[in-house]
Amino acid sequence: MSSLATVTDAAARPLRPARPNRRPTRIPLTRPRTMAVTGVAAGLADHFGVSVTRVRLLLAVATAFAGAGLLFYVWCWLFMPLRAGDGATERRVPVAWLLLTGAGVGLAGVLSAARATSSVYLDLYFTETTGYGLRFWPTVPWVWAATLLATAAGVWAGGIDRVDPSRGPRHAMVVRVLAAVALAVVFVAVAGTADVRGGRAVIGELLLPVAGAAAIAASALLQAWRHLVDERIGRVRDEQRSAMAAHLHDSVLQTLALIQNRSGASSEVSRIARAQERELRAWLYDGDSPADSDLPTDLRDYAGALELDFPVRIEVVSTGTSTERASGELAAAAREAMLNAARHAGGEISVYIEGAASAVDVFIRDRGAGFDPAAVPADRWGVRESIVGRMRRSGGTAVIRSVPDVSGTEVRLSLPTAGARRD
Numbered sequence: 503m504s505s506l507a508t509v510t511d512a513a514a515r516p517l518r519p520a521r522p523n524r525r526p527t528r529i530p531l532t533r534p535r536t537m538a539v540t541g542v543a544a545g546l547a548d549h550f551g552v553s554v555t556r557v558r559l560l561l562a563v564a565t566a567f568a569g570a571g572l573l574f575y576v577w578c579w580l581f582m583p584l585r586a587g588d589g590a591t592e593r594r595v596p597v598a599w600l601l602l603t604g605a606g607v608g609l610a611g612v613l614s615a616a617r618a619t620s621s622v623y624l625d626l627y628f629t630e631t632t633g634y635g636l637r638f639w640p641t642v643p644w645v646w647a648a649t650l651l652a653t654a655a656g657v658w659a660g661g662i663d664r665v666d667p668s669r670g671p672r673h674a675m676v677v678r679v680l681a682a683v684a685l686a687v688v689f690v691a692v693a694g695t696a697d698v699r700g701g702r703a704v705i706g707e708l709l710l711p712v713a714g715a716a717a718i719a720a721s722a723l724l725q726a727w728r729h730l731v732d733e734r735i736g737r738v739r740d741e742q743r744s745a746m747a748a749h750l751h752d753s754v755l756q757t758l759a760l761i762q763n764r765s766g767a768s769s770e771v772s773r774i775a776r777a778q779e780r781e782l783r784a785w786l787y788d789g790d791s792p793a794d795s796d797l798p799t800d801l802r803d804y805a806g807a808l809e810l811d812f813p814v815r816i817e818v819v820s821t822g823t824s825t826e827r828a829s830g831e832l833a834a835a836a837r838e839a840m841l842n843a844a845r846h847a848g849g850e851i852s853v854y855i856e857g858a859a860s861a862v863d864v865f866i867r868d869r870g871a872g873f874d875p876a877a878v879p880a881d882r883w884g885v886r887e888s889i890v891g892r893m894r895r896s897g898g899t900a901v902i903r904s905v906p907d908v909s910g911t912e913v914r915l916s917l918p919t920a921g922a923r924r925d
Contacts, residue, residue, distance in 0.1 A: 532585040538595050542578045591666065598663050598677045601655035605684050608648030612691050615644050645707045648688050653714035656681035660721040678718055685711040685718075755779060762815075776815060780806040797826040797833050797862070798855050804837050805853065812844040814851055822857035831896035832917045836864045838888040839913040843868040847911065864915040872904045872911050893917065 529548045533541035543561065547554040564571030584591065659677035663669040689711040761775040780802070798820035805816035826832050836853070843851045847870025854865040878885055885902065893900040898917035904910075 533582050534585055536592050539597055540579045542575055545582055592668050593666060598655045598659040601651050602680055605648050605651035608644050608651055609684050609687055611644035612648055612688055645688055645692060645710055649710040649714045652681040652684040653717050656718035657721045660725055681718060682715060685714050777806055777810050800833050801836055801853055808844045814844045814848050816851045818853040820855040826862050831892050832915060835889045835892045835915050839866040842884060861916055861918045866913040869910050872906050872908045874906050875902045
């Protein structure tokens with residue numbers, strides 16, 4: 503009896519809710535694409551959930567212990583991957599200009615120390631009258647500082663800033679030229695002390711700026727070599743694609759075109775063949791088009807999607823030049839007109855795009871039964887707002903020519919260019 507009561511009490515007792523997992527989900531150990539210098543401190547801070555200032559202080563303190571913090575920083579920079587994404591890497595701190603500024607300070611120290619009479623550098627000499635002695639030459643520490651900083655600035659600009667979208671190749675070229683000028687001045691300043699100190703005493707200091715200039719030139723040559731290799735790979739790829747396109751054009755594309763000609767526009771086989779032909783041509787010829795493409799490319803892609811959903815065949819023809827993008831209001835209105843034609847008319851639909859310096863015109867024509875634009879119900883917003891209203895708000899015009907029970911409806915969309923609107 504007691505056991506039965508125990509079981510009954512246990513069943514009546516409310517169950518405790520499961521404890522939520524309070525352990526936070528850590529961000530993967532990756533570097534952000536928008537960073538101060540390398541993104542190591544920001545990546546470590548995001549991974550451990552601490553402030554980036556604390557991470558930088560810990561790295562600075564660890565550097566005082568035999569350079570452990572610096573070695574760990576460089577190791578993370580080499581092996582920590584960037585976060586997934588299509589954006590380019592951008593750096594907020596102008597590292598090359600900071601290094602070049604430090605090189606300028608070191609260069610000023612070289613020029614001033616070359617005339618000084620005391621320094622921290624000892625030079626052993628011997629004369630017949632006085633014998634052995636020590637002389638103080640102040641140029642060596644400044645030469646090392648100016649040479650290393652100028653070399654680092656040139657290599658950083660050529661290897662990292664050159665591919666940064668906020669700086670670019672022109673910025674890298676300017677930094678390289680200034681770094682080379684700084685190294686040349688260091689070389690001349692050190693060579694000017696050879697008659698006082700002796701030729702052997704300055705050989706090591708003369709080799710430093712020469713080695714720095716060689717490192718900058720090597721980085722530039724490496725970038726040029728990579729550019730040539732990329733161009734060669736792209737040329738080989740284009741040749742292979744051209745050969746493949748010729749082969750497919752002679753076989754697969756002609757077969758798909760023959761299938762479309764033998765069947766009507768409303769045939770399911772014709773629709774599938776048309777869609778496959780469009781996808782194959784896009785893969786062969788414009789597979790690398792950007793996401794926000796131009797107006798003709800966007801309308802061709804949209805026509806291919808409509809042909810999969812409706813029994814239509816849409817031809818898109820473009821003449822002239824147009825800077826109108828796929829994200830503009832003209833493209834949205836044209837897509838709405840094409841959708842209406844495919845939904846209500848079907849069959850053959852033609853889209854004609856004419857670009858000029860003053861305006862861009864788009865004509866959408868079908869061979870349906872026609873309709874009366876004035877008799878469109880008030881609750882139908884497709885024609886009234888998505889086409890006519892959108893073009894009016896963007897500064898363009900929309901004209902619909904259609905008569906009930908008469909074959910064909912034409913929609914003309916016209917949008918002045920940006921320069922014409924300003925005029």
